[in-house]
Amino acid sequence: MSRAPLNVLIRRVHPDVPLPAYEHPGDAGADLRTTEACELGPGERAVLPTGVSVALPEGYAAFVHPRSGLAARCGVGLVNAPGTVDAGYRGEIKVIVVNLDPRESVRFERFDRIAQLVVQQVERVRFQEVAELPESARAAGGFGSTGGHAAVGDASGQAALGGSVGGYRYASVVSDREGQ
Numbered sequence: 001m002s003r004a005p006l007n008v009l010i011r012r013v014h015p016d017v018p019l020p021a022y023e024h025p026g027d028a029g030a031d032l033r034t035t036e037a038c039e040l041g042p043g044e045r046a047v048l049p050t051g052v053s054v055a056l057p058e059g060y061a062a063f064v065h066p067r068s069g070l071a072a073r074c075g076v077g078l079v080n081a082p083g084t085v086d087a088g089y090r091g092e093i094k095v096i097v098v099n100l101d102p103r104e105s106v107r108f109e110r111f112d113r114i115a116q117l118v119v120q121q122v123e124r125v126r127f128q129e130v131a132e133l134p135e136s137a138r139a140a141g142g143f144g145s146t147g148g149h150a151a152v153g154d155a156s157g158q159a160a161l162g163g164s165v166g167g168y169r170y171a172s173v174v175s176d177r178e179g180q
């Protein structure tokens, strides 16, 4: 037997915007629409209004996720993915879209579905400070410590360990280890 859906109060900020909706039974995200048309050149971003605000119950949050089809077809992502909508937020939900395609512009028309909203229960924790944390199998092994990542090509086209993403250079974990 399926649980009754959680009731979430929603207010239309734009009178004509269709409310967020799940497209299929079992979908985790309800699609959000932009109330403003917008064109983004390569690398450009914009903060788009969705025309709705919500009052989530205490203990819940909503997360603004990208739509995979837009990402795969047009290179559209969300700068802050996933955006976090706090239970206490009553303002209009906004979507920070970015066109990651290096060549093509992308255009959104009014009421296009640009993102999806996933509502989840969230824990509020009490941070209890300690001098030592309990041991674990992973311990302090961080980014890439389990290996298996592809080599990154350098500017000359040769495979190099380490690389750079968006100007942020990172060193290879493998060579870090070898140097120890």
Ligand SMILES: O=c1ccn([C@H]2C[C@H](O)[C@@H](COP(=O)(O)OP(=O)(O)OP(=O)(O)O)O2)c(=O)[nH]1
Residues within 6 Å of the ligand: 064, 080, 082, 083, 084, 085, 086, 087, 089, 092, 093, 094, 095, 096
């Ligand atoms: O994609 C998003 C992310 C956030 N918000 C709204 C709801 C959220 O409750 C509020 C604040 O978001 P966040 O805490 O991520 O931003 P901040 O930069 O930390 O702002 P603040 O200092 O107001 O917390 O902005 C959106 O409308 N869309």
Ligand SMILES: [Mg+2]
Residues within 6 Å of the ligand: none
């Ligand atoms: Mg914040």
